Amino acid sequence: MTLLQQITWGSLFLGICFVIEVVLLAWCTLSIAHLAERFRHWTRSLRTAGIITVSLVFIVLAHTIQVWLWAGVWVWFDVLTEWNDALYFSLVTYTTLGYGDIVLGPGLRIFAAFAAVAGLLAFGLSTAYLVALMTRVFEGRLPR
Numbered sequence: 738m739t740l741l742q743q744i745t746w747g748s749l750f751l752g753i754c755f756v757i758e759v760v761l762l763a764w765c766t767l768s769i770a771h772l773a774e775r776f777r778h779w780t781r782s783l784r785t786a787g788i789i790t791v792s793l794v795f796i797v798l799a800h801t802i803q804v805w806l807w808a809g810v811w812v813w814f815d816v817l818t819e820w821n822d823a824l825y826f827s828l829v830t831y832t833t834l835g836y837g838d839i840v841l842g843p844g845l846r847i848f849a850a851f852a853a854v855a856g857l858l859a860f861g862l863s864t865a866y867l868v869a870l871m872t873r874v875f876e877g878r879l880p881r
Contacts, residue, residue, distance in 0.1 A: 738844050747851030750810055754803045754855040761802075762866050765795035769870075785874050792870055796863045803859060804828050807852045816845060831856035 738746070769788055776784040807827040811817040817826060817839070826839045830852040841849050 738848060740847060743845065743848040743851075747848045747854075750806065751851045751855050751858075754806065754859060757802055757806070758799050758859045758862055761795050761799040762862065765792055765866075768795070788870070788874060792867060796866070799863070800831075800856075800859060803855060804831050807831060807855070810852075816841060827852060832860075833857060 769791055772787065772791060773784070776787050779787065804824065804827050807830070808820065808823040811823040811826060812820060817823040822839060828834075829836050829839075830849055833853045833856060835853075
C-alpha cells in the first residue's frame with residue numbers, strides 16, 4: 738500500500754470507529770435515561786450500580802465492535818489470513834499494548850497505526866463519558 742492509500746484507508750476506518758463509539762455512547766445515554774425511570778424504585782446504591790453496569794456494557798460493546806472491525810480489515814486486505822491472528826493483532830494494536838510478535842511490513846505500518854489511534858480516541862471518549870456520568874450520579878442529577 739502506498740503512503741497515500743494507508744492514510745486514506747486508515748482515516749476511513751478511524752472515522753467508522755469514531756461513528757461506532759459516538760452512536761453507542763448516545764444510545765447508552767438514551768438507554769440510561771429510559772432505565773433510570775424503571776430504576777426509580779430501587780435504592781440509590783442499586784440504581785447507581787444499574788446505571789454503571791449499563792454504561793459499561795455499552796462501552797465494552799463499542800470497543801469489541803471496533804476490534805472486530807479492525808480484525809476484519811486485516812483479513813479483508815489479506816494482511817493476516819487467520820482470524821485468530823487478526824483478532825489478536827487488532828486487540829494488541831487497538832489497546833496500544835503492542836507486543837510486537839506480529840508485525841506488519843513497511844507498506845502497512847502507517848495503516849496499522851490508525852488502529853492504535855482509534856483505540857486511543859475511543860478509550861479517551863469512553864473515559865470522559867464515564868467521568869461525566871459518574872459526576873451526574875454522585876451529584877444526584879440523573880432522572881429518578
